[in-house]
Amino acid sequence: MDDIIGIAPLQFVHVLDMNTNITRLEVGPQTLVLQSNERLVVGPLPMIVIPPAHYCVVLDPVTKFVPGKGYQQKLGQSEIRFHKEPFPLYPGEFLQNATDFGKKSNNYSPAILKLPVVRANHAIQLEAVLDHDDENGVSRKAGDRWQLEGPLMYMPTPYSKIVKIVDPVIIKTGEALVLRAVQDCEDINGEKRVTGEEWLIKEEGAYLAGVNEEVVRVEKKHTLTPETGLILKANQTLVDSEGKDRLAGEMWLVTGEMMTEYLTEIGVEVVSQTKITVLNNHQFCVIMNPVDPKTLKPHFGQRQLRKGVCNFFLHPGEEIEKGIQQAFVLSENEALLLRAIDNHTEEVSSEDKKKGKIQRKCGERWMILGPTCYIPPIEVEVLKKRSQIPLSKNEGIYVQDIQKGTVRLIMGPQSYMLAAYEELWEKELSEITEILLRQGGGHGTGDIRKMAYFEQSIDPQILKGRDKTRMVTYRCPGNTAVQVNNFLEKTSRVVFGPDLVILDPHEDFTILSLSAGKPKKEDAMKSLCLMLGPDFITDILEVETSDHARLSVQVAFNNHFEYTKGNPRSEAAIFSVPDFIGYACRQLGSRIRAAVARTSFDEFHRHSSQVILNAVFQKDGVLQKETRFTNNNLVITTVDVQSIEPVDMKMRDSLSKSVQLAIEISTKSIEAAASHEAGRNEQISQGQLERQKLHNEKEAEIERCKLLELKSITAAVESTGQATAEAQAQAERILIECESEIEAARLRAQAAEIEHQAKLEAQYLLRRSEIDYQKNLNFLEIAKTKKMADIEVKKFSDMVKALGVKTIDAMARAGPEAQMKLLASLGIESTLITDGKTPINLFNTANGLVGKVQ
Structure with a gap:
C-alpha cells in the first residue's frame, strides 16, 4: 500500500522517475499510484500560503518547469514571492529560514516574513547585492547603500538586502545634532562634506541621518547667566561663532555678558564651567599669569593684585594664589610684619608724616601698626601678624635681634611689641x-x-609645659641658696631664699648632685638649691672595736652653713663642694671609725656616745663645741647616736638573749605584784556581790506578792466577761441578719423598678423613632412631589416661552388646515365641528367608499 499516495487539496509531493532521473511535482487533490520505477521523494507537504503584507524568499528558484521533462533552476539565486494563491515548491527549491521544510519538519512559518513598514520620519536602509536598476530607474552597483524614507511599505527585491530601519533623531529646543561624514557626500543643505568631517544640525524636529552620515552625539546648549561662564578649547584651527580665528589648543572664555546661550561648535571643547569671582570691600586676591584684557594674551610668571569691591571671571591660565584672602584688619594692639620680595616704591601717609614715598629693597623688613586695614601689594609678603605681648610683674620674654644676634630679656609689667628685626x-x-x-x-x-623641701616650690604653670620663649623662673625656698652661672660673662651669683630666681638669656643653674639614703649613696639626689640649715644628716656607719667586734652605728649630725651675705667670695664658697653631704659623712665617718678602733667593745658599749662625740668634736686633744669644714663653711654642731647594732649575728643573738633575760625577770616581778593586788580586789568584789544578791531577793518577794493579787483579780474578771461577751455577740448577729434581709428586699424592689422603667423608656424611644422616621419620609415625599411639579411647570413654561404663542397656534392649526386643504383639493367640502376650528375628516371615509387606490 506504500505505492498509493493520497494527496489532499493544497498539498503536493515530489516523485522521482528512476529511469529518467527526473523529479516531477504532483499537486492534490488526487490519489497517486507509484509505478515500479517511481519513488516518493518529498511529501505530502502543505502548499505555501502567504498572507497579505507578508513575503517569503525562495532559494534556487525553478523556471520553465515541464512535468516529466527537464527544467531550469537558478542555483545560488533567490526569488521574492508575495501574497497570492497557495503554491507548491518545485523540486530543488527551498525556503529561506526554513531549509528543513520537507526534510525534518513540515513547518514553514519561519520563512514567512512581514513586509517592512516604514513609518513617517523613518527610513529603511538598503544595500545592493547585485548590480541592477531599482524601481526608480537608478543604477545601483553591488555594495551601494541608499535608503527610502517613509511612510511606505517596502517590497523586497532579490537584488538588495535590508540593512536596518533608520530611526530619526529628535532635536529638541536648545539642542543640536553633531554628524560625521562616513565618506564624501552632500548634507541635507547641499554642502559637500569630506570623509571624517563633522557639522551641526540646529533645526528643531526630527532629523533622519543619511546613508553616509553618522550621528556622533546630541549637543545641548549651555545657558549662561551674568554669574557663569565657560572655558573653551579649540581642538583644531577654526573660526569661532564670533568670527575670531582660533588656533588648535587655544583656550578662551565665554561669559553671560557675551551671550545668553552657547552651543558647542565643531572643533571646540567645553573644558569647564566657571563662576564669577566676587570680592567685597575687605577682600583681595593675587592673580597668577594674568591675561591682558585687550589682547587676551596671558603674561606668564607675572602677578596682579585685585581688590574689592569688584567681580571678574578667571581667564584660561589664570589662577588665584592662596585663594580669596581677607584684608588684614589691625587693632591698636596689633601689627603686621612685612618683607619686600621685590624692589618697589611704597606710598606712606600718616598723621605725623606727610604723604610721601619710601623705597623698599628686596628682603627689607618693616612693620605696620594698627589701627588700620591693610591689603599688601604684590611686591610685599606678610610674614606674620603680631600682637603686643602683655607682661605682668615677674613675667618676661627672651627677644633676639636677628641682625646683630644679641638676645635680651624683656620684663614686665608692660605690653611689648616686637620690632621688625626682633x-x-x-x-x-x-x-x-x-x-x-x-x-x-x-x-x-x-x-x-x-624631697619634701621642694614641694612648696612647684610651679603649676611649668607642669602644663614650659614656653621656651618665656622667662625662666624658680621659686627658691626659704633658708636655701641657688647659684646661677652666666656663661657669656663667665660670672656667677647666689640667690638666697625665699626669693624668685630669674635667668637671663645666657644664665643657667648650678645643679647639685648630693648623696642620700642610709647609708649614703652618691648622686642619689639632684637639686637646684642648697639647704643652708640648721638641718641634720643621718648616716649608718660600720665600725670595728679593738677586740674586732663589728658594729653598725646610726648617727645624725646637726649642720648649718656660715657665710657673709653680700660677700661674693663667701657666698660662692658654700657651693665649692658640690656634694657637701657626702663630703661631710666621709670626713666624720673616718674620724668615728678611727676612734672606735682604739676602744674595746665593752667600753664602747658603755660609753658609745662619749666616744663618738670625742671623735667628732675633739681637736688637738681639746673638745670643741662644733666642727667646721673650711672648704665650704659647713658647721657640725651636735651628734645624735640613734642606734648601735652588732654586725655579727652571734653577738647580736647573745645581746638579744641577755636583754630578754633581764626583761623576763622584770616581767615576773611585775606579774607577782599584779597578782597580789588582783586577789585583794577580788575579795572586796565578792563581798559586795553577796550583799547585792540578798537585797535583790527581798525586792523580788515583794513584787511576787503583788503579782498574785493581780492574777486573782484578772481570773474573776475573765469568768464573768466571757458569758457577757457571748450573749452580746449573739444579739448583734441576729440584728445584723435582719437588717441584711431588709436591705436585700429593698434592693430587689429597686432593681425591679429600674428594669421596668428601662423597658418603658426603650419602647418609648422605639415608637418615637419610628414616628420621626415616617414623618421625615412623608416630608421628603411631599418635597419631592413639589419639586417635580415645579420642574414640570417650569419645563412647560420654558417650552411655551421657547416656541412662542404664534408657533403653538400655528402648530394647533396645522393639522386641521392641512386636512381641509386636502379635502378641498379633492373637491370635497368639509364642515367644521361645533368649536369652528376642527373640520370633519371625510378623507378616510372616502377611502372606505371608493376602495383602495392602486
Missing part, C-alpha cells in the same frame, strides 16, 4: 634642669627626706 628666642635647658623645675628643684626617690 624675634622671640627660645631658651634651651638641659633635660635634668627641666625635670628639676617641674619637681620644684629636687629629683630623687620618694624615701629621701629632703
